[in-house]
Amino acid sequence: MAAVRPPGLTTHVLDLVRGRPGAGMAWRLYRVVNDRRALLAQGRTNADGRTDQPLLQGDTLRAGLYELEFDAAAYFHDAGGPTGSIWTTIPIRFEISDEGGHYHVPLLLAPGGYSTYRGS
Template sequence: MGKLSTHVLDITKGKPGVGVKLALYAVENDRKTLLKNAVTNSDGRCDEPLLSGDEVRAGKYELVFAAGDYFAAQGVDVPSPRFVDEVVIAFGIADPAQNYHVPLVVSPWAYSTYRGS
């Protein structure tokens, strides 16, 4: 069975984003269901997969990262309102048997993601 994981890279420092709060939602018919809250560890990753085994199901999901709060806690001078605040990554899982890794590469001014494994 597959798994879902994530990590955060703070490109202002070139280091893992430590202590970033995130939430995982399942999305069905425009309704979001909270599946898990987590906080990134010293490597910018979660201590365990967000989903694994039978928890991984085909469908639409959203990861919501509290990037603005993270940068504010780091003492980064950010405007009000923040340009990058909550980063929402909407993605789909087509094959629950595969591994899906959805990282966030972020600064106070930009972000990107990609599908890893």
């Protein structure tokens, strides 16, 4: 039986070229209202490509539109290795509708492309 995750918002960056977590990637979380963004939190991913704490949890997890933005160009520059990425920042805009739910927004990243999905 799968463990039930507590309500909140988490993320995870995976570097597909190197086959490892996207450690040290800068991110910013915005709340979006009337197409205007308000910064809620920012930081860098840890050695496992995750954040040390959920981005939103408890009273901060509210229904609405959000944008999670990742600094891809700086990550590729700092990580060395393959270059030539056209991605500068990667914005992922999503909606939270269930304040009691768990939202996991991973980023799978390579210089030539990226992907995301609603994780568990």
